[in-house]
Amino acid sequence: MRVAADAPVTFGITGASGAPYAVAALRALNESGTPVRLIISGYGLRLLAEECGIDGIDGLRAATGDWSRVEFYDSLDRGATPASGSAPSRGMVVCPCSMGTLASIAAGTSRNLVERSADVALKERRPLILVPRETPLSLIHLENMTRLTRAGATIMPAAPGFYHRPRSIDDLVDFVAARILDHLDVPHTLGARWKSGERPVEDA
Known part of the structure; x- marks a missing residue:
């Protein structure tokens, strides 16, 4: 299914450690002018x-820039x-993604709007990016990740690299x-992006 470039990204935030990743990604989406659900x-x-000292939706809005293209939904409103496959979307990210949420998506139980939206992304063959932050991983965790990968999801653990020589926690995030x-x-x-045979060029 072809989706317009200005279709919204569905963004779910759940209770796994890693809130700074969610804040950084949402801020970048807002800076790019991408519509967000x-x-x-x-x-x-x-x-x-x-983890971030952000108090409620108003606090998140203040920390992530222009919300003119953000629509906020109650997680209990399935x-x-x-929740509808007929609603255009360029994909979904769950960041951070708790292991409970990951397990529910793998099982297709759709207990809330985050999980139902992820189920929709899978059935509509849209990008679904799950960002777990857990260690160590049990066999159950790994099997759930394998099942989701086979179903079309991208499992992207919150594991920053170091080849760009980060100077701060913000660089890692x-x-x-x-x-x-x-x-x-x-x-x-x-x-900065990687260039073959050399360190990434640092921003001025």
């Missing part, structure tokens, strides 16, 4: 407060727009956010 679980909101946007085919300016 945002869904945050109750534990996702708690995570934003505990009948909202992102941006590395992961950049990979997310790359796989959604969204232009961004998050850090």
Whole structure:
């Protein structure tokens, strides 16, 4: 199915550790002018407060720039727009993605709007990027990831690289956010890119 370049990205935030990755990716999406359908679980909101000091939706809005193209949905509303396969979308990312959410998506149980939206992405053959942040991984975790990969999802662990010689935590966070946007085919300016045989050129 061909989707317009200006179709929205569905963005889910759940309760796995890694809230800074979500904040960085959402900010970059806003800076790119990409429409976003945002869904945050109750534990996702708690995570934003505990890890980033972001208090509720107003706090997240203040931390991530222009929200003129962001639509926010209640995670308990499984009948909202992102739950429908007929609603155009260029794909979905769940960042961070808890192992409970990952397991539910793998099983197709769709307990809330995040999980139903992910189910829709899979059935409509749209990009689905899941960003887990867990270690170590049990066999159950790995089998769920394998099942989702076979179904068409991209499993992108929040594992930043170091070849760009990061100088701050923000550099590490941006590395992961950049990979997310790359796989959604969204232009961004998050850090330098690798060039064969040399270190990435650092931004001035």
